[in-house]
Structure formats: structure tokens, C-alpha cells
Amino acid sequence: MPQTFHHNDEPRAEEGQRGYTPYLYIPYNGTDTGNRPLGPNIKFWGSPHIAVSHTDQYGNVVPGQPITITARVFNGGLKPALPFITVQFFVFNSSLAFTTANSLFTATIQPTKQIPSKGYIEVSSPTPWIPEPVENGHPCIVVQCSTPEEGTDSLKFPFFAALDRHVAQRNMTVANPVAGQKLILHAGNPFHQSLPCTLRVSSLLIHGKFEELRRTDVGTLMTLLANVQPGAPGNLLEQRLEVRTKDISGEGLDVRLEQIEHQDVPGDQGEVITLDRYLQQRMQSDPNFDPQSLGKVLGEFVLEPRTANNLLIAVAPTDLGGADYIVHHFTQVVENCPIGGYTLVVPPMNF
Structure with missing residues (x-):
């Protein structure tokens, strides 16, 4: 099922x-x-x-x-x-x-x-x-x-x-809280032009009454955590679990971009939209968007058409001494606008 x-x-x-x-x-x-x-x-x-x-x-x-x-x-x-x-x-x-x-x-x-x-x-x-x-x-x-x-x-x-x-x-994905995590993220180029890219990471500390949900449905809990936004709870489940968040992006967490490996991308990438049109449509929803809200910069790289980079990211174990979760959002950014992202949920050590 x-x-x-x-x-x-x-x-x-x-x-x-x-x-x-x-x-x-x-x-x-x-x-x-x-x-x-x-x-x-x-x-x-x-x-x-x-x-x-x-x-x-x-x-x-x-x-x-x-x-x-x-x-x-x-x-x-x-x-x-x-x-x-x-x-x-x-x-x-x-x-x-x-x-x-x-x-x-x-x-x-x-x-x-x-x-x-x-x-x-x-x-x-x-x-x-x-x-x-x-x-x-x-x-x-x-x-x-x-x-x-x-x-x-x-x-x-x-x-x-x-x-x-x-x-x-x-x-x-969800990290092993004791061993930490190493991720290889594929940073692709879906457009037919050169892309100067930035990799950013933002981190949230999330607290709530997760015990029952963790026992009955860990998948739902992890998905909930991946979707939590800073500030007030956004839906009924978050409210019931008394979810609280804190932005800890600038608190010296050991998250590193350790290696960038270049690769060619074979075949037709099936482009259906130009980069200019993509940026225009994304930014029209929030013309005052501040890219700093995407967190700190882990690295910069350039992608030519039909190329990609594999990014090796290391996340060290983090013992906060409690029952709180950490959520890392990694974002690939072009001209200060996101074109893709990935989320890593780090449970507490006693998970």
C-alpha cells in the first residue's frame, strides 16, 4: 500500500x-x-x-x-x-x-x-x-x-x-541523525544557453508535538516537515501539532559543498521555455523578492548547454540535545531566481 x-x-x-x-x-x-x-x-x-x-x-x-x-x-x-x-x-x-x-x-x-x-x-x-x-x-x-x-x-x-x-x-530525503548525510545533487541546465548558477542553503529548526505522528506514519511526518514555512502554522495539522520554527541558516551549521563534478548530458533535453521567459514568469509573482531569503551561498558554477554538475554536499551530524528537527533547503539559483531545489530533513539524535 x-x-x-x-x-x-x-x-x-x-x-x-x-x-x-x-x-x-x-x-x-x-x-x-x-x-x-x-x-x-x-x-x-x-x-x-x-x-x-x-x-x-x-x-x-x-x-x-x-x-x-x-x-x-x-x-x-x-x-x-x-x-x-x-x-x-x-x-x-x-x-x-x-x-x-x-x-x-x-x-x-x-x-x-x-x-x-x-x-x-x-x-x-x-x-x-x-x-x-x-x-x-x-x-x-x-x-x-x-x-x-x-x-x-x-x-x-x-x-x-x-x-x-x-x-x-x-x-x-531524510538523514541518518547519527551518521550525518552526504548528498550528490544533480544540477541540470534545462535551457539552451550558458547558466551561471549559485547553490544556496537555508535551514530551519522545527519543534512540535510529533510523537504520535512519528509512531503512526513517519512518511507523513517527514513530508510535513519538508513543507513547513517560517512563521505561523500554515495548515490544520501544523496547528494541532503546535509547530514552531526558527531560521538557523546563519548559525554555523556544518553544511559544505565538497566537490563539483562536471558531466555532459546526452539526448534532447526537451526545452519548452526560454530562460528569459522562465525568469519573467517567476518574478512577476514577487517583484520584490530578496534572494538572501534562500540562505547562504555554498558554491558557484557555470553550466553550458547540455551539461550538468554533480554536487557532493556533506552535512555533519548535529546534536541539539532535544527533540527538534532541522530542515535544509538546497536551491539552484540563476540570476537571483530559483530554478530547482531539494530538501533534507535531519531528525533528532534520539529518533
Whole structure:
């Protein structure tokens, strides 16, 4: 069975209704109703509406075990979405910005059920994904949906979850709190021009009444932590758990970019949007965006077309002496605008 979805995280679909056609979307968090593009400070890559089966004690997938990927596809329109829907499932190497060349798994299904107005259906991949043991890496999942009933308002920007409500990502893993973590993140170039990139990291300290949720559904807990934003709790589940956050990005945590390895990217990357258009659409949602909110700079590098860098990131064990969690958000930034990200959740030592 897939990892449990927590019903308190469901968006209220009536807020996203858009007229007398279907309005499909896969939420990036518990309150998303499909508005795009997203502001450049929004961590859109930890969707709680993508679930996987067979996770370990930390909520990570288990190498060698057949994995079923399940996603919730919502309809915020006044008209039911008939069974003309296509749902695509992709698995990538652990990535910041995606290119189609590094896809590890692809599956497509057309569900036989319609999606009611202001409702959703759960759709599972028709074939299982079997993760291979990957040293220091955890794959990323992308799910996207489309239907001809939406006409020109259907899927326009494949793999660009920040621009297209039909696309959702799950780019996250959980560290061993005792051993620490080494991540190899794939920094891709989805555009056909040179990209001077910056890798940034922001870190949150998160406290709450997580004991019950940790015992019953560790996967839901880790997904919740990956989606917590600084400030007041953002949904009913966070409020019930009395979640509190503190930005600790500047407190000298031992997070390092240890190595950059260059590689060529074979094949057609399938560009569907220019960099200028991407930046314009992201920034129009928040013209006063401050890139410093993405945290401190870990490193800088340049990506030419059809190239990528593998970034080796080391996160030392951190003993805070309590029951608090640390969440690190890594972001690939181009011209002060994010083009991709990855989240690492670090449990307390007594997890």
C-alpha cells in the first residue's frame, strides 16, 4: 500500500474553481489550489500529494523493493473531468533543476474514473519502480497530469512545477541523525544557453508535538516537515501539532559543498521555455523578492548547454540535545531566481 496521505493536508478544492471546464492540478503543499506561477521564495518541490510504498524507518524508499508511486489529482473546476486524463510518473537522479536526459523511470496511465468537481482521485503508477542502491543519493519523483478537456489551459510546461499546476515534485530525503548525510545533487541546465548558477542553503529548526505522528506514519511526518514555512502554522495539522520554527541558516551549521563534478548530458533535453521567459514568469509573482531569503551561498558554477554538475554536499551530524528537527533547503539559483531545489530533513539524535 502507498504511504498514507493525511487528510488534514487536503486543499479545499472549491477555492480553486475556475469555470465550466475541468481545472486539474496537483498541489505543491496542503493549501495550494493551483494558482501559477509561484513566487520565487516558495519551496514547491516537496508535494505531500505524492506518496510511495515501502519506506524505511525514516520515510525513504527502500532499494530493491518494488515501489508504487501514488498521486492525488485535483479538479478545481465546476465541470467533472471525464476519463480522458493522462497521468505521467517520472523518477530522476537526485536533482535540483531537471533535464529529461537523467530520467530513471517513466510510466503513464489514463485513469478510468472521472474527477468530480471540487474533488480529486488517487492515481497509481501502472508499473512499479524498483530503486537501485545509489551511494549518497536519493531519487526525485515528478508527476504531471493533462486532459484535452482543458484546451489551451492544459499542461504547458512539463517538469516546471513552479510554472504549471499540472506538475508536482517530491525532492526530499531524510538523514541518518547519527551518521550525518552526504548528498550528490544533480544540477541540470534545462535551457539552451550558458547558466551561471549559485547553490544556496537555508535551514530551519522545527519543534512540535510529533510523537504520535512519528509512531503512526513517519512518511507523513517527514513530508510535513519538508513543507513547513517560517512563521505561523500554515495548515490544520501544523496547528494541532503546535509547530514552531526558527531560521538557523546563519548559525554555523556544518553544511559544505565538497566537490563539483562536471558531466555532459546526452539526448534532447526537451526545452519548452526560454530562460528569459522562465525568469519573467517567476518574478512577476514577487517583484520584490530578496534572494538572501534562500540562505547562504555554498558554491558557484557555470553550466553550458547540455551539461550538468554533480554536487557532493556533506552535512555533519548535529546534536541539539532535544527533540527538534532541522530542515535544509538546497536551491539552484540563476540570476537571483530559483530554478530547482531539494530538501533534507535531519531528525533528532534520539529518533
